[in-house]
Amino acid sequence: xxxxxxxxxxxxxxxxxxxxxxxxxxxxxxxxxxxxxxxxxxxxxxxxxxxxxxxxxxxxxxxxxxxxxxxxxxxxxxxxxxxxxxxxxxxxxxxxxxxxxxxxxxxxxxxxxxxxxxxxxxxxxxxxxxxxxxxxxxxxxxxxxxxxxxxxxxxxxxxxxxxxxxxxxxxxxxxxxxxxxxxxxxxxxxxxxxxxxxxxxxxxxxxxxxxxxxxxxxxxxxxxxxxxxxxxxxxxxxxxxxxxxxxxxxxxxxxxxxxxxxxxxxxxxxxxxxxxxx
Amino acid sequence: xxxxxxxxxxxxxxxxxxxxxxxxxxxxxxxxxxxxxxxxxxxxxxxxxxxxxxxxxxxxxxxxxxxxxxxxxxxxxxxxxxxxxxxxxxxxxxxxxxxxxxxxxxxxxxxxxxxxxxxxxxxxxxxxxxxxxxxxxxxxxxxxxxxxxxxxxxxxxxxxxxxxxxxxxxxxxxxxxxxxxxxxxxxxxxxxxxxxxxxxxxxxxxxxxxxxxxxxxxxxxxxxxxxxxxxxxxxxxxxxxxxxxxxxxxxxxxx
Numbered sequence: 001x002x003x004x005x006x007x008x009x010x011x012x013x014x015x016x017x018x019x020x021x022x023x024x025x026x027x028x029x030x031x032x033x034x035x036x037x038x039x040x041x042x043x044x045x046x047x048x049x050x051x052x053x054x055x056x057x058x059x060x061x062x063x064x065x066x067x068x069x070x071x072x073x074x075x076x077x078x079x080x081x082x083x084x085x086x087x088x089x090x091x092x093x094x095x096x097x098x099x100x101x102x103x104x105x106x107x108x109x110x111x112x113x114x115x116x117x118x119x120x121x122x123x124x125x126x127x128x129x130x131x132x133x134x135x136x137x138x139x140x141x142x143x144x145x146x147x148x149x150x151x152x153x154x155x156x157x158x159x160x161x162x163x164x165x166x167x168x169x170x171x172x173x174x175x176x177x178x179x180x181x182x183x184x185x186x187x188x189x190x191x192x193x194x195x196x197x198x199x200x201x202x203x204x205x206x207x208x209x210x211x212x213x214x215x216x217x218x219x220x221x222x223x224x225x226x227x228x229x230x231x232x233x234x235x236x237x238x239x240x241x242x243x244x245x246x247x248x249x250x251x252x253x254x255x256x257x258x259x260x261x262x263x264x265x266x267x268x269x270x271x272x273x274x275x276x277x278x
Numbered sequence: 279x280x281x282x283x284x285x286x287x288x289x290x291x292x293x294x295x296x297x298x299x300x301x302x303x304x305x306x307x308x309x310x311x312x313x314x315x316x317x318x319x320x321x322x323x324x325x326x327x328x329x330x331x332x333x334x335x336x337x338x339x340x341x342x343x344x345x346x347x348x349x350x351x352x353x354x355x356x357x358x359x360x361x362x363x364x365x366x367x368x369x370x371x372x373x374x375x376x377x378x379x380x381x382x383x384x385x386x387x388x389x390x391x392x393x394x395x396x397x398x399x400x401x402x403x404x405x406x407x408x409x410x411x412x413x414x415x416x417x418x419x420x421x422x423x424x425x426x427x428x429x430x431x432x433x434x435x436x437x438x439x440x441x442x443x444x445x446x447x448x449x450x451x452x453x454x455x456x457x458x459x460x461x462x463x464x465x466x467x468x469x470x471x472x473x474x475x476x477x478x479x480x481x482x483x484x485x486x487x488x489x490x491x492x493x494x495x496x497x498x499x500x501x502x503x504x505x506x507x508x509x510x511x512x513x514x515x516x517x518x519x520x521x522x523x524x525x526x527x528x529x530x531x532x533x
Binding site: 144172212 | 454501
């Protein structure tokens with residue numbers, strides 16, 4: 001009989017979020033998978049590094065992310081070893097080819113996908129400890145709007161939503177924004193539109209999202225949610241090439257349109273987020 | 279080529295029991311004969327002998343496959359775990375043959391409640407699982423509730439012609455959309471909900487709440503349709519034809 005079993009540990013604290021998101025932490029999220037979230041995170045980090053910023057990318061998908069695949073890095077020591085006390089955080093941080101640092105979750109982290117208060121605390125401690133050493137920490141979150149994703153985003157002071165012009169991506173980006181406004185009281189959300197067909201598409205998409213948001217999502221009386229369009233990344237055959245070769249676009253084809261767009265995005269982010277808070 | 283007379287097939291034939299009688303004549307075609315033996319053995323290894331439902335092994339296969347499908351397609355899939363309330367008491371009061379009859383009757387009720395595409399399996403003991411692919415959020419609770427009610431309304435007639443009334447507790451969890459996860463985590467999450475249904479008093483349904491993801495049809499129509507600004511510029515530009523723009527705004531004026 002089920003009643004005789006030891007009760008499963010039910011997380012009574014599932015909705016808790018840290019009271020104050022951490023500064024200089026940017027969560028990259030998307031709703032739908034396969035829109036280039038990890039591609040943007042990795043290349044954005046490389047572009048920021050090129051500008052002289054010290055950047056760390058953290059695989060916040062707890063072992064289900066593709067960050068290791070994108071960067072072609074398979075370190076022996078990962079976040080999982082830090083969690084299990086087998087290694088220090090310094091040992092788990094590796095240098096990525098783009099001149100930034102990476103903290104990969106390791107496949108064993110899947111078991112931490114259930115966010116107990118302890119896991120949350122450990123995570124918060126790790127990120128807080130890392131902050132003083134970097135100009136910016138990027139959280140490459142998982143796809144979907146699971147509690148892991150919401151928790152990772154809750155740690156960040158800034159949110160970058162990656163969307164593509166595809167209807168499914170747009171709907172999921174909109175749903176994600178709604179949840180972040182409702183559950184985390186977010187008022188500013190940054191948007192980057194990947195794989196745009198023409199100049200100006202991204203701005204139009206952000207404007208469209210903003211209008212629907214204005215109509216259906218009430219933040220609080222007198223308060224408005226603002227979507228900030230951070231740029232477009234044009235559809236570019238070089239991206240596929242770089243991904244297939246498992247290289248960073250910023251490094252292998254720095255002059256292609258998509259790479260230039262990401263450099264521009266890095267410039268804008270550095271200006272608004274890093275220099276402002278410095 | 280395989281010489282069928284060299285193979286030791288006695289154990290396989292014994293396993294197939296009476297089913298072995300319906301095998302084709304090995305003299306006609308060795309290939310057909312072996313194929314039939316393999317098919318029947320496979321069937322046997324994936325079925326629960328008591329209830330005729332899929333067994334745990336088959337369930338694990340389907341569950342892992344469904345995780346991949348959901349991660350790729352984003353189509354929501356629901357896993358229900360279901361446990362007969364106070365089953366031990368049935369066994370203790372009416373004996374194990376009665377318990378078996380109850381399990382068989384429940385298997386029939388469950389199969390009748392779901393779509394052909396769904397997988398009903400006996401997970402073990404008096405615990406059953408149902409995988410419902412392409413199950414939208416708002417249907418999940420309805421389906422589970424229908425199952426709970428059907429079981430509640432059915433009577434099981436025992437060999438002694440006594441009748442029994444059953445109730446079940448049901449826990450459910452959706453596979454995380456667009457995300458690669460593990461079958462174990464999915465089962466754990468459904469199990470936690472089943473535990474909740476039990477502790478909240480049994481004969482009830484608990485489904486893991488999903489974050490508020492609902493995007494209404496009206497919101498969708500505005501996301502992709504014309505707002506006050508007219509046809510969204512990006513839709514025009516994706517069409518790759520500038521002339522669409524003008525006709526689009528003409529449409530807007532008409533509206």
